Amino acid sequence: MIVTVTIRDVARASGVHVSTVSRTFSAPHLVNAATRTRVLSVAEELGYRPNRAARALTTGRTHNLGLIVADLANPFFPPLIKAAHAAARQRDYHLFVADTDEEPAAEEELALAFSKQVDGLVLCSPRSSGRTLERLAERVPVVVVNRRLRGVPTVLMDVGHGAGLAVEHLAGLGHTRVALVSGPAGSWTSDEIRTAAGQVPGVEVVVVGPNAPTERGGHAAAARVRDSGATGVLAYNDLVAIGLIEGLGELGLSVPQDVSVVGIDDIVPGRLSRPKLTTVAMPTAAAGRLAVDLLIQGVSATTSLETRLVIRDSTAAPR
Amino acid sequence: MIVTVTIRDVARASGVHVSTVSRTFSAPHLVNAATRTRVLSVAEELGYRPNRAARALTTGRTHNLGLIVADLANPFFPPLIKAAHAAARQRDYHLFVADTDEEPAAEEELALAFSKQVDGLVLCSPRSSGRTLERLAERVPVVVVNRRLRGVPTVLMDVGHGAGLAVEHLAGLGHTRVALVSGPAGSWTSDEIRTAAGQVPGVEVVVVGPNAPTERGGHAAAARVRDSGATGVLAYNDLVAIGLIEGLGELGLSVPQDVSVVGIDDIVPGRLSRPKLTTVAMPTAAAGRLAVDLLIQGVSATTSLETRLVIRDSTAAPR
DNA sequence: TTCAAGATTGCAAACAGTTGCATCAAACCT
DNA sequence: AGGTTTGATGCAACTGTTTGCAATCTTGAA
Numbered sequence: 001m002i003v004t005v006t007i008r009d010v011a012r013a014s015g016v017h018v019s020t021v022s023r024t025f026s027a028p029h030l031v032n033a034a035t036r037t038r039v040l041s042v043a044e045e046l047g048y049r050p051n052r053a054a055r056a057l058t059t060g061r062t063h064n065l066g067l068i069v070a071d072l073a074n075p076f077f078p079p080l081i082k083a084a085h086a087a088a089r090q091r092d093y094h095l096f097v098a099d100t101d102e103e104p105a106a107e108e109e110l111a112l113a114f115s116k117q118v119d120g121l122v123l124c125s126p127r128s129s130g131r132t133l134e135r136l137a138e139r140v141p142v143v144v145v146n147r148r149l150r151g152v153p154t155v156l157m158d159v160g161h162g163a164g165l166a167v168e169h170l171a172g173l174g175h176t177r178v179a180l181v182s183g184p185a186g187s188w189t190s191d192e193i194r195t196a197a198g199q200v201p202g203v204e205v206v207v208v209g210p211n212a213p214t215e216r217g218g219h220a221a222a223a224r225v226r227d228s229g230a231t232g233v234l235a236y237n238d239l240v241a242i243g244l245i246e247g248l249g250e251l252g253l254s255v256p257q258d259v260s261v262v263g264i265d266d267i268v269p270g271r272l273s274r275p276k277l278t279t280v281a282m283p284t285a286a287a288g289r290l291a292v293d294l295l296i297q298g299v300s301a302t303t304s305l306e307t308r309l310v311i312r313d314s315t316a317a318p319r
Numbered sequence: 320m321i322v323t324v325t326i327r328d329v330a331r332a333s334g335v336h337v338s339t340v341s342r343t344f345s346a347p348h349l350v351n352a353a354t355r356t357r358v359l360s361v362a363e364e365l366g367y368r369p370n371r372a373a374r375a376l377t378t379g380r381t382h383n384l385g386l387i388v389a390d391l392a393n394p395f396f397p398p399l400i401k402a403a404h405a406a407a408r409q410r411d412y413h414l415f416v417a418d419t420d421e422e423p424a425a426e427e428e429l430a431l432a433f434s435k436q437v438d439g440l441v442l443c444s445p446r447s448s449g450r451t452l453e454r455l456a457e458r459v460p461v462v463v464v465n466r467r468l469r470g471v472p473t474v475l476m477d478v479g480h481g482a483g484l485a486v487e488h489l490a491g492l493g494h495t496r497v498a499l500v501s502g503p504a505g506s507w508t509s510d511e512i513r514t515a516a517g518q519v520p521g522v523e524v525v526v527v528g529p530n531a532p533t534e535r536g537g538h539a540a541a542a543r544v545r546d547s548g549a550t551g552v553l554a555y556n557d558l559v560a561i562g563l564i565e566g567l568g569e570l571g572l573s574v575p576q577d578v579s580v581v582g583i584d585d586i587v588p589g590r591l592s593r594p595k596l597t598t599v600a601m602p603t604a605a606a607g608r609l610a611v612d613l614l615i616q617g618v619s620a621t622t623s624l625e626t627r628l629v630i631r632d633s634t635a636a637p638r
Numbered sequence: 639t640t641c642a643a644g645a646t647t648g649c650a651a652a653c654a655g656t657t658g659c660a661t662c663a664a665a666c667c668t
Numbered sequence: 669a670g671g672t673t674t675g676a677t678g679c680a681a682c683t684g685t686t687t688g689c690a691a692t693c694t695t696g697a698a
Contacts, residue, residue: 003458004435006684017648022686032646047458051435053372053381054684057653062372064415072401075394075587082391085418094436096383097416099404116323116370117413139366215591242591268394269588272534272561325654336678341656351676373654376683 005046014042025050052094064094065295066114066121068107072099075267076237076284077124080145083288084122091296093119104128108136115140120295122288123147141298143291147188154302155291159189159264160196162280162307166234166262167200169278169309173317175232175260176202181221181244182209183236190236193264197234206230215243222247231259231318238263238270238279245275245314256316266310275313282307324365333361344369371413383413384614385433385440387426391418394586395556395603396443399464403441403607410615412438423447427455434459439614441607442466460617462610466507473621474610478508478583479515481599481626485553485581486519488597488628492636494551494579495521500540500563501528502555509555512583516553525549534562541566550578550637557582557589557598564594564633575635585629594632601626 011018016035023030024039031039042048056062065088069077081097088095096114100106104127111121120141126133130149136142143153170178180197182190190210197205208224211217218240225233225244235241241263245255255261255275263270266281283305290303330337335354342349343358350358361367375381384407388396400416407414415433419425423446430440439460445452449468455461462472489497499516501509509528516524527543530536537559544552544563554560560582564574574580574594582589585600602624609622 008684018685019649019687020647022684023647026686030646035646049431049435051376051684053375053436054653055686056372057370057376057655057684058686060653072404073397073587075397078391078394078397081416082418085391085416086420089417094415094433095417096413097400097404098408098414099401101405112368114413116368117372239591246593268392269591272558272588273592323654327654337654338656338679339677341654342677345656349676354676370654373683374656376654376685377656379683 005048007048007050009046010039010043010048013046014039026055061119062117063092064096064118065292066096066098066111066118067124068098068100068110068114068121068126069124070100070102070127072097075239075269076265076282080124080284080288083285084292085288087289087292088296093292093296100127102127104132108132111136111140111142122291122295124291141295143295145287145291148302153294153300155287155294156302156304157282157284157287158304158307159280159282160192162264162282162309163193163234164196164200165307165309166264166278166280167197167203167205167232169311169315170232170234170260170262171200171203173232173260173315175230175318177204177206177228177230178232178234179225179228179230180205180207180209181211181218181225181233181235181240182207183211183213183217183240185210187213187236189264193234193236209236211236211240213237213240215239215246218243218245219247222251225259226251226253232315233259233261235261235263238265238267238277241277241279241314242269242273245273245277255314258319260315260318262309262315271312278312278315279310280307281310324367326367326369329358329362329365329367332365333358345374381436381438382411383415383437384611385415385417385430385437386443387417387419387429387433387440387445388443389419389421389446391416394558394588395584395601399443399603399607401607402604403611406608406611407615412611412615419446421446423451427451430455430459430461441610441614443610460614462614464606464610467621472613472619474606474613475621475623476601476603476606477623477626478599478601479511481583481601481628482512482553483515483519484626484628485583485597485599486516486522486524486551488630488634489551489553489579489581490519490522492551492579492634494549494637496523496525496547496549497551497553498544498547498549499524499526499528500530500537500544500552500554500559501526502530502532502536502559504529506532506555508583512553512555528555530555530559532556532559534558534565537562537564538566541570544578545570545572551634552578552580554580554582557584557586557596560596560598560633561588561592564592564596574633577638579634579637581628581634590631597631597634598629599626600629 011021024036098110123144125146137152145155263277263279266279270277330340343355417429426447442463444465456471464474525547582596582598585598589596
């Protein structure tokens with residue numbers, strides 16, 4: 001049977017009152033050094049672990065955090081989750097992870113289900129309406145990642161800057177006409193990319209889209225990219241870029257000889273596919289870490305993280 | 320300020336005792352239909368959500384599960400986590416997710432930290448000693464995935480069978496000498512693969528290894544594979560296979576023309592890299608779901624899930 | 639020697655729920 | 669009509685921990 005040893009067992013075994021045991025754990029400076037070591041050794045021996053749920057009941061702090069992502073299986077998220085977990089762990093927090101399957105309704109439902117059980121929530125690329133999110137933020141501390149939202153602490157990754165770098169890179173190679181293979185309609189990221197790309201001198205930008213933000217979406221856009229007359233492409237994300245490269249291949253165009261392609265995100269598959277993808281690296285790990293730190297420290301700020309260009313094999317000078 | 324509405328608020332507002340409110344949520348059949356609907360509507364109006372921590376205190380059931388993986392960033396795990404999450408969600412459980420960074424010590428530490436806070440733990444590909452795991456299983460219900468362990472509920476994926484299929488596939492294409500690019504020394508999976516592969520008639524098996532279970536490990540094994548004289552390869556996993564293909568390419572050998580390569584796992588990058596990888600698909604999603612179900616239902620069983628061969632572009636008849 | 643301050647510990651009331659038991663009325667039997 | 673069952677609700681104790689307050693014991697100063 002599974003035994004459970006409580007603070008009372010420790011108190012009894014070490015001949016002190018439970019409050020003293022409690023204090024040796026949560027306010028050690030208030031208890032005599034000798035008593036403290038005795039209690040600690042008894043606790044150790046009995047295998048005592050404070051019950052966090054009970055503690056939460058009185059303190060109001062659960063030492064749990066919730067992390068909600070749109071799709072766990074999207075390679076973009078795991079590094080973020082991993083970093084968030086590490087940061088939480090470092091401060092002795094546990095992390096609930098949830099996946100909404102891209103459904104806005106699930107997002108709110110999960111968040112509410114978590115609300116009493118966590119000290120705060122990280123919402124990654126939330127799909128809910130701003131109104132919903134703001135309402136949510138009134139019930140539980142929230143940090144949103146990858147979404148601009150007034151009045152709510154935010155961690156942004158500066159895609160615009162990265163997109164600018166990417167287009168400049170293409171321009172530097174000699175490309176004068178660049179296609180933007182955009183994402184879903186209404187995406188904040190897509191807008192950022194477009195405005196940033198439009199500001200690079202000497203490059204004519206054409207938009208191909210909207211597209212599904214997947215490999216399939218990129219694949220389907222290949223013909224339109226070819227017909228656009230562009231020699232350089234900036235894709236909505238790496239998956240789209242990979243799909244596009246394959247699609248172009250099927251049309252007899254090879255990358256980077258005939259067309260240069262830049263992705264965004266820097267996910268693992270981009271490093272493993274051929275040609276290795278030139279891409280705008282998103283600081284997902286840093287974002288995860290930062291979001292957790294903001295949450296734990298309760299600071300309300302809008303932060304923007306730098307992105308950078310990683311040049312690999314999918315870009316070259318035009319023919 | 321963040322308001323928190325308790326069962327007492329609901330009781331007061333609806334003119335009944337707290338126990339009645341409690342029962343309308345946890346034992347609805349014990350309360351009069353009229354009272355129930357009234358309480359429910361008041362609760363709804365006030366935005367009441369039962370506090371799970373407090374509930375856990377008396378019932379002993381937290382409705383939380385813990386899931387511990389070796390490396391969140393390893394593409395093998397996310398589909399498993401996603402499925403586990405969905406299964407948990409379906410039964411109104413929340414999921415803690417933790418990452419050990421491949422450190423056995425972290426595994427035990429995390430498990431113990433969770434122990435009072437969850438109703439059970441799923442350990443995926445645990446690296447700790449069997450002894451440690453068994454000890455752990457005495458303190459908290461545990462299901463292990465991808466590791467054979469007596470006395471502890473287990474979910475296995477039948478890699479052996481899949482490996483057999485893979486080697487048979489190679490044999491069917493005409494390969495008579497197959498290299499096994501193995502994983503780390505002492506890996507359960509490696510052993511399974513070897514014994515299964517050895518039983519395919521008409522094929523001579525050579526082992527190349529041990530290797531790190533990564534792209535890099537596969538890359539480093541390329542020369543030894545070439546020197547082995549094998550025309551077909553079964554790699555420890557897809558990452559190794561991808562690394563190997565690249566390594567072979569650098570040695571002037573192309574896949575599948577010169578060498579056929581089969582991976583194991585069926586991770587996303589395997590589908591996206593070129594040539595698309597022929598691989599043994601591991602039912603990771605099913606495993607995640609099943610592990611959670613076993614845990615929640617408290618059944619103690621050793622289950623083994625089928626694997627299957629996915630034939631793509633990295634295998635062909637030998638020259 | 640006396641008193642105030644400080645250190646250490648105990649006491650008991652929270653925290654937000656659940657649940658065995660008692661109560662009470664209404665309905666059901668005979 | 670009186671006794672019994674049934675259904676609905678209230679009462680209060682309990683879960684494991686924290687924490688304000690009080691009590692006790694030391695210590696140091698005047």
